Amino acid sequence: MTGLSFDRHCAEIVAQSDLLRAHLDRADLTVAVPSCPGWNLGQLVRHLGGGQRWAAEVVRTRATVPPTDTHFRDLSAYAREEPAVVGPWLVESAAELAGALNAAGPEVMTWTPLPVPAATVFWARRFAHETLMHRADAALALGEDLAVDPAVAVDALDEWMELGSLPMMFDFYPERRTLLGPGRTLHLHATDLPAEAGAEWLVDLTGDTLAWRRAHEKAAVAVRGPVTELLLLVYRRRPVGEAAVEVLGDAALLDLWLDRVQFG
Structure with a gap:
């Protein structure tokens, strides 16, 4: 997609x-x-x-x-x-x-x-x-x-990832540096879209920057659910406990990431 x-x-x-x-x-x-x-x-x-x-x-x-x-x-x-x-x-x-x-x-x-x-x-x-x-x-x-049209939801998630991981965000929000650390990875998977849509995101916090890519990879915490639910989750419109998603792995890392990188 x-x-x-x-x-x-x-x-x-x-x-x-x-x-x-x-x-x-x-x-x-x-x-x-x-x-x-x-x-x-x-x-x-x-x-x-x-x-x-x-x-x-x-x-x-x-x-x-x-x-x-x-x-x-x-x-x-x-x-x-x-x-x-x-x-x-x-x-x-x-x-x-x-x-x-x-x-x-x-x-x-x-x-x-x-x-x-x-x-x-x-x-x-x-x-x-x-x-x-x-x-x-x-x-x-x-x-x-x-x-939400799935193509629109996927594009909105891409934009959120792109803007949120700009290097200058560390200047605006120095506390985001606290997200970085060994083994800190998150995987979001839109379960209601076909594999060819590529609606999976890997957030990599293991380096010097907030990095992301579209990928199907194992991570410290995985979040699986419909693409609209993922969108509402990352935009903090729906709390983790109320979203129709499945969280596997390090839920505390997910909470920390959502708290630090919110915008919009």
């Missing part, structure tokens, strides 16, 4: 926003979002849509420094939102970002928080999965089922 294309990432920003909007119909948007402490459902949507519009500005203006992001960080003004207002607004936000990305194409450079070969490729992928995970937040808050 290969990674998603730039065009697919742009399309997913819109598709995942549409799916999130569907969760909002007839929902009480004051419901708390447990996976985003301090936010209710309306505030979650305002954060996501505000972030999409912010990224659209970055791409559209070819920004060399980040625009202000206060409008989607401070959500105190959005405590009592209505589905009929924020639903369409979110869809418009997604369309604005996808439109800016498609107009720019996949090779345009702008400011990004991380060094990447092409900024628009980064923004398309990042917001495809940012939108997916906030849709998951909404679904979990409302007690609804979450269905």
Whole structure:
């Protein structure tokens, strides 16, 4: 299973926003979002849509420094939102970002928080999965089922691995160095996908960096389960004890790794 294309990432920003909007119909948007402490459902949507519009500005203006992001960080003004207002607004936000990305194409450079070969490729992928995970937040808050296209879930896990193992992460999060040590390896295996999908990840903490690869290898701890459950687990949307996964081996290493490398 290969990674998603730039065009697919742009399309997913819109598709995942549409799916999130569907969760909002007839929902009480004051419901708390447990996976985003301090936010209710309306505030979650305002954060996501505000972030999409912010990224659209970055791409559209070819920004060399980040625009202000206060409008989607401070959500105190959005405590009592209505589905009929924020639903369409979110869809418009997604369309604005996808439109800016498609107009720019996949090779345009702008400011990004991380060094990447092409900024628009980064923004398309990042917001495809940012939108997916906030849709998951909404679904979990409302007690609804979450269905994710396996190709999208695999790509989201790949991106999580790639960004989380960048060497500069040690500068941002020095405590991650404590993960490194002899024999420290983790294996994630998506049991609901065929072998040819290659939906297995080996996290190698035995060297000087946080390394990973797609591989079927023995490890100190193995986690087996559906790909969506693995995604919710590594993003800390579902605790290990509540996820539909099987943990074999050093469970304490798994807990330590999840605690140290979380983001998003």
